[in-house]
Each structure stands twice: as C-alpha cells, then as structure tokens.
Amino acid sequence: MLQDTTPKEPSAMPIPLIDVFAGPGGLNEGFSSLIDAAGEPIFQTVASFELDPWACETLKLRSAVRHYRRIDRVAPSSYYEFLRSGGRGLADLKVHSEMAVGFKEAESEVVCMALGPQTRPESDHIIESALQRHGGKDDWVLIGGPPCQAYSLAGRSRRKGDPTFADDHKHVLYKEYLAILERFRPSVFVMENVKGMLSSKHAGGAIFQSIRDDLSSAGYDLRSFVIPGSDPSPSDFIIRSENYGIPQRRHRVILLGVRHGTTLDSAGVLEEAMAPVTVEQAIGGLPRIRSMVSPRNRDSEVEWRRARDTAWLIAGRSGGRTAPTPDIGAAYLDEPAGDIVGELGDWLLDDRLGGVTLHESRAHMTKDLMRYGYLAQKAVMGERPKLGDLPDELVPNHKNARDVNAPFTDRFRVQVSGQASTTVVSHISKDGHYYIHPDPVQMRSLSVREAARLQTFPDDYFFVGGRTQQYHQVGNAVPPLLARQLGEVVARMFGRKVDTQRL
Missing domain, CATH: 3.40.50.150 (Vaccinia Virus protein VP39)
Structure with a gap:
C-alpha cells in the first residue's frame, strides 16, 4: 500500500x-x-x-x-x-x-x-x-x-x-x-x-x-x-x-x-x-429474535406460537402457524446486522464487530405477548388501538383499566416502522409496553440494542450492568x-x- x-x-x-x-x-x-x-x-x-x-x-x-x-x-x-x-x-x-x-x-x-x-x-x-x-x-x-x-x-x-x-x-x-x-x-x-x-x-x-x-x-x-x-x-x-x-x-x-x-x-x-430517519431504517436490519415466555419454566415454542396465533386471530389475521419463528434468545454475534444506508449507518455500524451485542428480548407474560402481537398486527393494518379499544380478552387485569377515565390510555404503543420512534426514556427499564416492536412476527418489546440504535449509540457502545440497568442508561x-x-x-x-x- x-x-x-x-x-x-x-x-x-x-x-x-x-x-x-x-x-x-x-x-x-x-x-x-x-x-x-x-x-x-x-x-x-x-x-x-x-x-x-x-x-x-x-x-x-x-x-x-x-x-x-x-x-x-x-x-x-x-x-x-x-x-x-x-x-x-x-x-x-x-x-x-x-x-x-x-x-x-x-x-x-x-x-x-x-x-x-x-x-x-x-x-x-x-x-x-x-x-x-x-x-x-x-x-x-x-x-x-x-x-x-x-x-x-x-x-x-x-x-x-x-x-x-x-x-x-x-x-x-x-x-x-x-x-x-x-x-x-x-x-x-x-x-x-x-x-x-x-x-x-x-x-x-x-x-x-x-x-x-x-x-x-x-x-x-x-x-x-x-x-x-x-x-x-x-x-x-x-x-x-x-x-x-x-x-x-x-x-x-x-x-x-x-x-x-x-x-x-x-x-x-x-x-x-x-x-x-425511521424506525425501520434504524433497527430493521437487526436479527429477528423472539421473547421468552414468562415465567421461564413455561417457555416453549408451542406456548409462544399459541399466544401469537390467538393475538393474530383476534386482530383479524390468519396464518400464524405458518409464519416463521424468530430464533430464541440472544443474537450476539451469530448473525450480522443488515446495512443502514447513509449517515446513520456510518455512525452506528462497525465492521470489526461482525454482528450485534445486547440484542436479546426480555421475557413477557403470555397476556402481554398476545397484546403485543395484536397491537403490532393492527399497526401493520394502519390502526392504533388505545387501552379502551382493546378486546375484552386483552384488557389488563388492573383495577382501573376498564374505567372510562383510565389514565395513560396509550400505555401500550407500537413503534411504527415508517416513522421516527417516540421518545426513549428510562421507564423502558420498567416494562416494554410503550416500546412494542413493529414486526408482528416477533411479538415483543424492543431489545437494549434496538433502544440504543434509536438513541443513536454506535453498535460497539457497551452498557455495563444487567438488562434493567442497561435500559435505564439508554433512556437517560x-x-x-x-x-x-x-x-x-x-x-x-x-x-x-x-x-x-x-x-
């Protein structure tokens, strides 16, 4: 040279x-x-x-x-x-x-x-x-x-x-x-x-x-x-x-x-x-993963598919049993991330890394999985249901969830692929209800890496601590x-x- x-x-x-x-x-x-x-x-x-x-x-x-x-x-x-x-x-x-x-x-x-x-x-x-x-x-x-x-x-x-x-x-x-x-x-x-x-x-x-x-x-x-x-x-x-x-x-x-x-x-x-720059451009190239079913001793592909099929059926979509199942658990370096075009890609990606870190879904209760799958599918269909619009079988079992004046009616929110995301805040460490992945096939909340990408942290930026601490840092x-x-x-x-x- x-x-x-x-x-x-x-x-x-x-x-x-x-x-x-x-x-x-x-x-x-x-x-x-x-x-x-x-x-x-x-x-x-x-x-x-x-x-x-x-x-x-x-x-x-x-x-x-x-x-x-x-x-x-x-x-x-x-x-x-x-x-x-x-x-x-x-x-x-x-x-x-x-x-x-x-x-x-x-x-x-x-x-x-x-x-x-x-x-x-x-x-x-x-x-x-x-x-x-x-x-x-x-x-x-x-x-x-x-x-x-x-x-x-x-x-x-x-x-x-x-x-x-x-x-x-x-x-x-x-x-x-x-x-x-x-x-x-x-x-x-x-x-x-x-x-x-x-x-x-x-x-x-x-x-x-x-x-x-x-x-x-x-x-x-x-x-x-x-x-x-x-x-x-x-x-x-x-x-x-x-x-x-x-x-x-x-x-x-x-x-x-x-x-x-x-x-x-x-x-x-x-x-x-x-x-x-949209959610799809930022995180769409990351490997597909699925949530664990919580509690972990209940986790199985059968249980997970049952939740997804039910959610899609309620949403008016069929074909859940033939849809692909994302790989379970972590995707540290086992699959490369897709390309991101333009300045954001230049900023986020690191060829030496060879994949992605901190890209693992947290576990979700079956009812939450069903809500996520239902709402993500509705988002694909151009609909944005709020708390009061949920079908009876998906309404949370909270004291005020069915009240006409229930607070935080948008407590479940899908991040729409073709738009910029809503604000990533530290509350993402508490639950993922406000940060539902737009892909109905995955039926989960965002991973730490996906939240970090929406915050434009480079892929080689590592957050020390357990997953809760990592989410908290990203949101802050x-x-x-x-x-x-x-x-x-x-x-x-x-x-x-x-x-x-x-x-």
Whole structure:
C-alpha cells in the first residue's frame, strides 16, 4: 500500500470538556467523536461526573476505548473479544495488557459521586485539578443535563398530590451546574433538559425564567441551536431530534451559553436533515429474535406460537402457524446486522464487530405477548388501538383499566416502522409496553440494542450492568449523533474546522 504523503493541516490542542450528570455518556460521545483535518480530536473529556454506579462503569469502559482511538484510531482487539463474549469478563479486560493504560486514565477521568452542596468542595477540587492538568482554565466547555424527573410532564403527573414533590432536590440540581459556571467560568456551556422545564413551577415561580435569570447573572448569554439571533424566546431552545437525522421524536430543551466578553465566533445553528430517519431504517436490519415466555419454566415454542396465533386471530389475521419463528434468545454475534444506508449507518455500524451485542428480548407474560402481537398486527393494518379499544380478552387485569377515565390510555404503543420512534426514556427499564416492536412476527418489546440504535449509540457502545440497568442508561441519555451536531456548532465557535470522519 502506498503511503499517504498528503500534508496535513497543523492541529490545535484539544479543547477540555467537563461532563456533569453524564449518564452513560451520550453528550460526551458526540463531542468526543469530532476530529479536525489533521485527524486529531477537537474536544477531550477531562472529567465526567455521574451518580449511577452502572453508568459510571459504562463511562469508564468507553473512556478507555476512546484513549486508544485517540492514539491508534482503533480500539484494541481485546475490546472486540469482550463484545463478542456478550460483555463477560470486564474485570479481566481492565487488566489486559492492551487496555490497562486506558482504564487507568478512565479511573482518573470518571468520578462516581452525587453533586450537591455537601460534595461541592470535593468536586471543585477535582475540576480545578483536571483543568490545570489540561491547560484549560479559560477556554473549555461544560456539558451536561441536571436530572429532569421533577420537570417532566410525566413525572409531575405521577406525583400529583405528593406533599414531598415541592421539596424534591431535583428541582434545584441545576444550581450545581450554576455553581460550576460561577467558579470556573468556561467559555461555553451546553445544558440539556426536558421540554417540561419550560412550564414547570417551583416555590410559586417559573423554573425556566429563574434558570435564565441565574445564568445571565452568572455572566452568560443564552443562544439557541436552531434559531439564529441573540434574544431567543423559550420555545426557541426546543430541539426536535427527528429534524436532525435522529430516528426518534425526542424533544428537549438544550441551552447554549456563551460567557460575556469572549472573542468566540458567533454561534451557528444546526442544519436540518434532508429526510426523516425511521424506525425501520434504524433497527430493521437487526436479527429477528423472539421473547421468552414468562415465567421461564413455561417457555416453549408451542406456548409462544399459541399466544401469537390467538393475538393474530383476534386482530383479524390468519396464518400464524405458518409464519416463521424468530430464533430464541440472544443474537450476539451469530448473525450480522443488515446495512443502514447513509449517515446513520456510518455512525452506528462497525465492521470489526461482525454482528450485534445486547440484542436479546426480555421475557413477557403470555397476556402481554398476545397484546403485543395484536397491537403490532393492527399497526401493520394502519390502526392504533388505545387501552379502551382493546378486546375484552386483552384488557389488563388492573383495577382501573376498564374505567372510562383510565389514565395513560396509550400505555401500550407500537413503534411504527415508517416513522421516527417516540421518545426513549428510562421507564423502558420498567416494562416494554410503550416500546412494542413493529414486526408482528416477533411479538415483543424492543431489545437494549434496538433502544440504543434509536438513541443513536454506535453498535460497539457497551452498557455495563444487567438488562434493567442497561435500559435505564439508554433512556437517560442524549442521542450521541445529535450531540455530535451540537459539538460541531461549538467547535466552529472556537474556529475549529470539523472533519467528516470520526474518532
């Protein structure tokens, strides 16, 4: 092979990045993927703060992988062996000769702790030290999203009448974000939260206006990522992910803050995608799998087919007994994933992986299987039944399920193949009712990998923990491909040219 002798542009030092309330690292992944024309990273994470211990382990694993990609542009082969094993042997991977240095760096980067007034002296010391080590006392970027349960419409609905709700500390966790801004003065910050923040109130006042006033007093101008101008209205901060190549209708408030007096270039805006990306495009190429029938001692193909045949019969479809049965259980590396065309495929797929990880259906009760099969088949027929429309034999045996005013009438929802999905949230860890696979043949809820693809986590991104913890992490993240686009806007503010390739 001929050596490429094309001269490369000189590369500037990476811009330090600190990630707070990091979750499993969605914002971090997007920003860290950006490289310049010389192939060097534009941002480098110097500290990540997260409370959830499983998410911390995920962050450490990804940080170690990123360490080697900065050096060799590829992850070590031992990492792919770990993925091919379905994630077994993490302790051995941490001390493997190919990965030990990366994990040592990750241990100093990822901080597993709660941010709050009591821990502020410790977190301030960690931030101070990290910035000093990387020369970023002035030009650096703070990213993160304070926990959003207190602001979300669903959270407020579930806790209506709860006398402790007004005192929930999550209402004011943004104050920890604010404290970092006031003390360490990053040039730019990016803060993400739920759309419900715009209408949430606390102690008699509007949360969003209070946050906006506090940020202005701290010395920051707010900009919108989607609307140009210097005085955005509250609705201008809402980013609708499906407009930017994300296969998910995720609507979030994302603030871009710029420190007063900086000489940074004016912020640009995100460029809308030419066409929406659908559920089918994102997950349609993954291997077909079937759910186990719960409890596991009842599982059998006969029992599973009986549930599907009944569901299809009720839905008005025949032929269940002749339909193919997906392979049972996991599809780690036994079948390759299908191609995804375009930017999303370039982002998600990894040829070295050779298949998919975390693609295993959870077990479902027979009645839930029947509901999933029925509703998926109805979706194929262009119908979207709600709770009150279910046939009697499929109505859940809940106290209020048959009430005229039953809450959450869309508690069972099929993700439609030809559209972007609904928002993937952490509740997916509780049950799969809101995330029914569109293929009636499979009759199940989404796997962790399918949820991760809708969130645009690359296929080689591994979530540490049991399946419940994995779902929880996926639902708590910012879509990394959207985060990359946010990072491009911020990079241009610093005068950095972004290459189309990724780290």
